[in-house]
Amino acid sequence: MARVLLADCQPLFNEALAALFDRDGEHEVVGQCSSTDVLASTGTRQPDLVLVDADLAFSERPSLVARILREHPDVKVVVLARELELDLVVAAIHDGAAGVVGKTSGAKTVLRAVQAVLEGEGVVPRSMLPGVFRRLVEHQTEKSDSPLSRLSRREREVLVLLGRGWDNAHIGSELFISPNTVRTHIQNILEKLEMHSKLEAATFAMQRGLELSSSP
Numbered sequence: 714m715a716r717v718l719l720a721d722c723q724p725l726f727n728e729a730l731a732a733l734f735d736r737d738g739e740h741e742v743v744g745q746c747s748s749t750d751v752l753a754s755t756g757t758r759q760p761d762l763v764l765v766d767a768d769l770a771f772s773e774r775p776s777l778v779a780r781i782l783r784e785h786p787d788v789k790v791v792v793l794a795r796e797l798e799l800d801l802v803v804a805a806i807h808d809g810a811a812g813v814v815g816k817t818s819g820a821k822t823v824l825r826a827v828q829a830v831l832e833g834e835g836v837v838p839r840s841m842l843p844g845v846f847r848r849l850v851e852h853q854t855e856k857s858d859s860p861l862s863r864l865s866r867r868e869r870e871v872l873v874l875l876g877r878g879w880d881n882a883h884i885g886s887e888l889f890i891s892p893n894t895v896r897t898h899i900q901n902i903l904e905k906l907e908m909h910s911k912l913e914a915a916t917f918a919m920q921r922g923l924e925l926s927s928s929p
Contacts, residue, residue, distance in 0.1 A: 714739065715831050718760035720746040720777075721793070722769050726816075730764065733820050740827065751777060755785055762831060764823075767794035767801055770810075778808040779909065786900065789830050793823070797838055803848040809909035812836030833880050835912050849916040860917075863905040869923070871898040875911060876918025 717740050719727045727745040734742050744758040748769075755763060763781060770777045770792055778790050791812040792805045802813045811830040814823055815838070826836040837845055861869060867888070874884045881892040881899070888895075899911060908914050 714741050715761040715827075716741050716743045716759065717827065718742075718744045718746065718751075718754060718758050718763045720751045720754075720763060720769055721766040722747060723766075726766070730823075733823070737824055739824070740831075752780055752784065755781055755788060760788060762789040762791060762827060764791050764793060764827065767792050767805070767813075771801070771804060776804070776808045778805060778810050782809040782909070791826060791830055791836070797841065799841060799844045799848070802837060802841055803845055806835075806837065806845060806849070806910050806912050811910070813838070835910070837912075845912075846916055846919075849913055850920050860906050861921075864902060868898050868902050868905070871895060872902055872914060872918050873923045875899070875902075875915045876923055878915065 717734060719730050719742060721727045721730070724745070724747045727747060731742045731745060734740055740762075743760050744754050746754050751763070751765065751769065765777060765781075775783075778792065781788060781790055789812075790810045791814060792801075792810045793814055793816050794801055795816050797813065797815045805813045812826050812835060814826045814836065829836050864872065867890075870888055871884055874887060879887070881895040885892045885895045890898075899914070902914055903909065903911075906914065906917065908917070
């Protein structure tokens with residue numbers, strides 16, 4: 714059972730979400746926040762996932778999403794938004810959010826998104842994927858220097874397989890390494906390439922058409 718922290722500007726919405734998780738019974742709500750105490754609560758409550766309102770997440774820079782992940786890199790973050798605008802979704806993914814869900818998408822959709830993220834998947838509205846990929850590609854194109862030169866051979870292999878859309882377990886099986894080792898390689902890749910999410914890294918690999926045989 715995963716531990717979930719709820720963070721929304723409106724306490725009533727937190728309570729509604731808490732009731733939703735309580736009825737579902739799959740995960741434990743370990744706290745509710747409605748202001749700037751989210752980062753502190755993440756440290757004290759030690760959740761596996763933070764479900765945070767977009768208005769709260771992006772009220773200042775660096776964003777709350779980026780600050781949570783900088784201090785607690787193992788925590789998953791899902792952003793809940795009143796309106797799913799492309800700029801917001803791209804900003805959330807760029808800062809490291811594992812998912813973005815509309816507040817009006819329905820209780821089952823929210824629960825499915827949380828479960829998918831906890832299982833290592835990224836969650837973005839399907840209709841927005843082309844736009845998100847395009848923006849992320851544009852962002853990567855703007856970056857200078859030869860970023861691939863910063864990666865080890867194994868990290869480049871992992872990056873190639875991320876570009877194929879493979880999850881950690883599949884990558885580990887292909888390269889004969891454990892999922893935990895894959896996770897470590899991915900963290901190193903994101904740090905070296907100055908990225909914030911697996912989706913960014915996968916987009917980078919797809920844009921360049923990287924192949925395993927091209928790794929020196």
